[in-house]
Amino acid sequence: MGAGGWFITFEGIDGSGKSTQARRLAERLPGAVLTREPGGSAGAEEIRRLVLNGETGRWSPETELLLFTAARRDHLEKLIEPRLSEGRTVICDRFADSTRIYQGATRGDLRDKVDALHALMIGREPDLTFIIDMDPATALARGMAREGAESRFESFGLELQETVRAGFLALAAQFPERCVVIDGNRDADAVAEDIAARVTVET
Numbered sequence: 582m583g584a585g586g587w588f589i590t591f592e593g594i595d596g597s598g599k600s601t602q603a604r605r606l607a608e609r610l611p612g613a614v615l616t617r618e619p620g621g622s623a624g625a626e627e628i629r630r631l632v633l634n635g636e637t638g639r640w641s642p643e644t645e646l647l648l649f650t651a652a653r654r655d656h657l658e659k660l661i662e663p664r665l666s667e668g669r670t671v672i673c674d675r676f677a678d679s680t681r682i683y684q685g686a687t688r689g690d691l692r693d694k695v696d697a698l699h700a701l702m703i704g705r706e707p708d709l710t711f712i713i714d715m716d717p718a719t720a721l722a723r724g725m726a727r728e729g730a731e732s733r734f735e736s737f738g739l740e741l742q743e744t745v746r747a748g749f750l751a752l753a754a755q756f757p758e759r760c761v762v763i764d765g766n767r768d769a770d771a772v773a774e775d776i777a778a779r780v781t782v783e784t
């Protein structure tokens with residue numbers, strides 16, 4: 582470990598088990614800070630509500646990208662960088678890779694703008710990223726089974742889940758130095774053991 586703490590992110594399609602596994606890893610690492618995006622700071626949580634709870638189609642793809650980036654900048658300033666500076670491990674449920682896939686490639690091709698904004702306003706990359714990969718239909722069914730989740734998941738069709746999955750796998754190949762693909766088609770205990778073993782090796 583270098584001067585700061587380790588920054589570990591979880592990525593993957595909706596319902597793949599990111600939140601479950603981020604929480605389980607945090608429980609194993611003393612002093613680790615568990616956070617999420619969009620959100621994680623008071624301002625970013627406000628933006629989360631604006632983006633995720635508003636009516637569909639309210640924001641253009643470009644405005645949505647700016648909102649996610651603004652939320653991340655606030656989260657980075659208020660929580661991520663200060664905790665890393667204290668030498669603490671920060672575990673984040675989604676980060677910039679989600680923007681690369683969702684804003685970069687699902688509502689037109691905004692990849693150049695995503696990269697430019699990231700370089701200008703964020704800069705930070707994770708030390709380690711777990712991409713929980715799994716069958717989109719199973720992930721969708723898991724998500725739908727969650728209490729209160731039905732209306733949100735109705736807007737995420739299988740086709741979008743397939744596109745996002747392919748995007749994350751391509752990203753893992755693009756950043757092999759920090760990305761580890763984890764098979765999420767297993768029970769949560771088996772996935773958690775796999776992840777914990779990789780953290781011991783990686784850190």
Ligand SMILES: Nc1ncnc2c1ncn2[C@@H]1O[C@H](COP(=O)(O)OP(=O)(O)OP(=O)(O)O)[C@@H](O)[C@H]1O
Binds near residue numbers: 593598768
């Ligand atoms: N390995 C697993 N096997 C079966 N069910 C699981 C597994 N992991 C998580 N779940 C359940 O699936 C649902 C989605 O899990 P979770 O919230 O962790 O996924 P997520 O990737 O964070 O979803 P989202 O991106 O939509 O927030 C939850 O009800 C959770 O309890």
Ligand SMILES: Cc1cn([C@H]2C[C@H](O)[C@@H](COP(=O)(O)O)O2)c(=O)[nH]c1=O
Binds near residue numbers: 595675677681
């Ligand atoms: C960080 C981030 C997230 N999203 C999308 C992906 C999901 O559909 C929601 C977040 O929901 P979760 O239950 O908290 O996983 O937001 C996005 O489009 N772009 C991003 O940068």
